[in-house]
Amino acid sequence: MLYEYFFGLLITFVVLLLAYAIRILREYERGVVFMLGRFQKVKGPGLVIIIPFIQTMEKVDLRTIVMDVPSQDVISRDNVSVKVNAVVYFRVVDPEKAIINVEHYYEAVSQLAQTTLRSVLGKHELDEMLSERDKLNQDIQEILDQSSDTWGIKVSNVEIKHVDLDESMIRAIARQAEAERSRRAKIIHAEGESQAAAKLTDAAVELSRNPNAMTLRYLQTLIDIAGEKNSTIVFPLPVDMLGSIMEQFKSKGS
Known part of the structure; x- marks a missing residue:
């Protein structure tokens, strides 16, 4: 009876080890593998074998992420207060950097996009915000792409969605x-x-x-x-x- 109990525990332990060791990565996923805490390699897609207790793996999605930038209070160069929101399109191009160089790359890009949006638009007058959106989008995209390059992030596009004015300004x-x-x-x-x-x-x-x-x-x-x-x-x-x-x-x- 005791033998059967230990045998059942052994089977359960082996199943858990196999469940931990065998990973299936989709075509758009990559696994950053660490050996005893040190970076080893990037694996995937397909079947990946992880040595239990020795290796760990962090999954990274390589698809383009659409991130909505919350509405920001911006004061233009001609001292007009407006609320501006935008959308940022980016993706991970280097999984190793995205895991090692920054704690949470999504949150990092979000905060960077908010501060860059306020900084860039604050250098322009209201008329430029309303009539030169393409140029402003390009300027913001270039700054974000350059700043996030060390995180293994590629910012492909930035679009300003709304510039909201109060009734008196309208x-x-x-x-x-x-x-x-x-x-x-x-x-x-x-x-x-x-x-x-x-x-x-x-x-x-x-x-x-x-x-x-x-x-x-x-x-x-x-x-x-x-x-x-x-x-x-x-x-x-x-x-x-x-x-x-x-x-x-x-x-x-x-």
Whole structure:
């Protein structure tokens, strides 16, 4: 009876040892193996054998991790307070560094992303935050990638999701946009008036060079006015034009 008891304990112990010693790693997983506390090698994927009590293994996921950066209070260079959140895409490219050089690489990247987001955006004005997101994303990504390189981390992309403003700032931006539209409309109107005046000046110079052309222009204007069915038409004629017409009549009479 005692023999059967010890035999059962032995079987249980062997099963537990095999369960500890045999590890199955998926295609996207790697195992960082330590021998008596010292780094030995990176194993996987597939079947991995671990010597019980002598070797230990830490699993690392190599897939791209999508990490949401919590909303951060940022004060822009022009002293505007906004709340900004972002998303960071990164993955482990060196499992050895990710386990040995940093305690928890996910938490480390999260804290680094938050401080970098505040630091980079604080150097820019609000208009740049709203209109130059691609450039800001690139700047943040480069800083994160460089800083996390010693942890075996590759930051592939950073995207700023929202820049939240308070109601007073939204109203101020709306007033600014309205003033900008009004300014542009006035500039366009002034440019149109300037071009029209220049064309009229050119036309007046051209007509002054040819008295007959001026006469034809007046007659054409008279025809246009007559077509409007007016009962009375007052049409001023310059003295020099009257003289020209009289001279033409005299030449015909003679």
